[in-house]
Amino acid sequence: MDYKEAGVDVEAGRAFVTQIRNLVHSTFRPEVLGGLGGFSGYFQLPTSLQEPVLVSGTDGVGTKLKIAHTLNIHDTVGVDLVAMCVNDVLTSGAEPLFFLDYLATGKLEKEQLTQVVAGIASGCKQAGCALLGGETAEMPGFYQTGEYDLAGFCVGVVEKSQLLDGSQVQVGDVAIALASAGVHSNGYSLVRKIISDRGLAWEQRPELLGGKTLGEIFLTPTRIYVKPVLAARQAGLEIHGMAHITGGGLPENLPRCLGQGQAIKINPDGWSIPPVFQWLAQIGSVSPQVMYNTFNMGIGFVLLVPPQQAQQAIHHFESQNIATYTIGEVITGSGELLGLPE
Known part of the structure; x- marks a missing residue:
């Protein structure tokens, strides 16, 4: 008996590393x-910073992977993996430098996992960070054949004087929302339950969703905000706080960027709810409170800026083809989010 008979193909693993080598190298930075x-x-810190602060983040894709497995579409979830990490790191004002992935599967299928790594490489390019390495684990008996799980880890850097930690936020700051690309990578346990309980198929094309299949809609990758936001700071936009709208939606994530004694009042009419969320609420009989506490509701990232710079912010991000909205302001309070439907 050998390792291959136990379900682990060492030679296939070596061949897989060779196959993805060019994808990984295509993301490398000079450092x-x-x-x-x-x-x-190995990654050399940029020499231009006087007091560099390293910022780290880790995340996964969650049960969105179940849809990728079912539809045998694997070139988008890698983008999700990168996005969930780099968007978190970005909220501190940091530039993502490098990314590591962990990919675990029941049986290593080179073509399938090469698609996954191609998505990870694409996400790294969108974020401007290097795919520095990773781990591929073949675990027969732990995962079903054809299934895999993903986790990622990102490190960024920011000048200490430019680090955003909540202390810069001021009462009166305006909340500028950047549109999401869809559901992103949160709330998929509820999405899958709605699809299952209603007897729907991923190939169906609900009229409200513009003729796209449910599979296409729900595998749309998470938007990566790194380059537009860093470009805005470099152009002189004064950003006091940032929030990545992930699990828990606006109520859980937006208050995390506030300082002491502050709250945010939201205008729920400040943006249009995308059709996918209207469809989920309707077909699943989901209450507004649950919707806002589960999904991003069309907002993927929020910046807090001085009121006199709100128009500059909107102009900048709309020039980057990102729909942008003024959705509220910072008020005195105790870390709460006010104004959302109940």
Whole structure:
């Protein structure tokens, strides 16, 4: 008996690393030292910073992977993986530098997992960070054949004087919302339950969703906000706080960027709810409170800026083809979010 008979194909693993080598190298920045295949990756800190602060984040894709497995579409969830990490790191004002992935599967299928890594590489390019390395684990008996799980880890850097930690936020700051690309990567346990309980198929094309299949809609990858936001700061836009709207929606995530003694009042009419969320609420009989506490409701990222810079912010992000809205302001309070439907 050998390892292959136990379900682990070492040679297939080596062939997979060879197959993805060019994808990984295509993401490298000048600060990357060495190549792929060592026990660890090496990255030299940018020399332009006087007091560099490293910022880290880790996340996964969640049960959205179940849809990828069912439809055998694997080139988008890698983008989700990167987005969930780099957008978190961005909220501190940091520039993502490098990314590591962990990919676990029951049986290594090279073509399938190469699609996944291609998505990860695409996400890294969108964020301007290097795919520095990763781990592929073949675990027969732990995952079903054809299924895999993903986790990611990102490190960024910011000048200490530019670090956003809530202390910069002021009462009167305006909340500028950047549109999401859809459901992103949160709330998929509820999405899948609605689809299952209503007896729907991923190939169906609800009229409200513009003729796209449910599979296309719900595999749309998470938008990556790194380059437009960093460009805005470099152009002189004064940003006091940022929030990535992920699990828990606006109520859980937006208050996380506030300072002491502050709250945010939201105008729920400040943006249009995209059709996908209207459809989920309607077909699943989901209350507004549950919708806002589960999904991003069309807002993927929020910036807090001085009121006199609100129009500059809107102009900048709309020039980047991101729909942008003024949705509220910072008020005195105790960390709460006010104004959303109940």
